[in-house]
Amino acid sequence: MLTFKEKLEIIESFPELQRKDVSLGRVNFHYEESIFDKKIVVYHLHPNGNGFVYAENIKGNYPVQPNGMVNIREFNEQALRExxxxxxNSLSEPEPIEETWINADKQILKVYYDFDVCNIYAGEQLDGTYATYNGAVDYLQQEGFKRLEV
Structure with missing residues (x-):
């Protein structure tokens, strides 16, 4: 586990982030150029090494909490930087996501996400709409779908 000082050094190496000291020795880091209302990238980095990174709209196998944050307590340097x-990137100018998902019965669903809304289509028929990419992924996984890798 990285120390508080090591995490600070890594986070401060991102010139686009601005440090904001908060209570109890904790530190937040804001991305002021965010195209969304959300600006906090690192939340409540604590001297004990605990802290959170906003990950609501990013791909990956991160255990995202309901508030969109991922606990970074056990992250190594590479994982933290990534x-x-x-x-x-998720708070910057977005690139639309288009993905194909398939289940064991070979049913195919398409996901279209433009960072405003995430739509799932079965052919030309709208199957569902989600406010976030992770919400759509949760639904698809619960229904037994897996992303087709290209």
Whole structure:
């Protein structure tokens, strides 16, 4: 596990983030250029090494909490750098996501996500609409679908 000081050094190496000291020695880091209302990338980094990174709209196998945050307590340097960069990217000018998902019965669903809304289609028929990419992924996984890798 990285120490508080090591995590600070890594986070501060991202020039686009601005440090904001908060209570109890904790530190937040904001991305002021965010195209969304959401600006906090690193939340409540604590001197004990605990802290969170905003990951609501990023791909990956992160255990995202209901508030969109991922606990980074046990992250190594590479994992921390990756999730921070992905978080910044998710708050920057978005690139639309188009994915194909398939289940064991060979049923195919298409996911279209433009960072405003995530739509799932069965052919030309709308199957569902989700406010976030992770919400759509949760639904698809619960229904037994897996992303087709290209």
């Amino acid at each position: 999730i921070i960069q992905q978080s910044i």
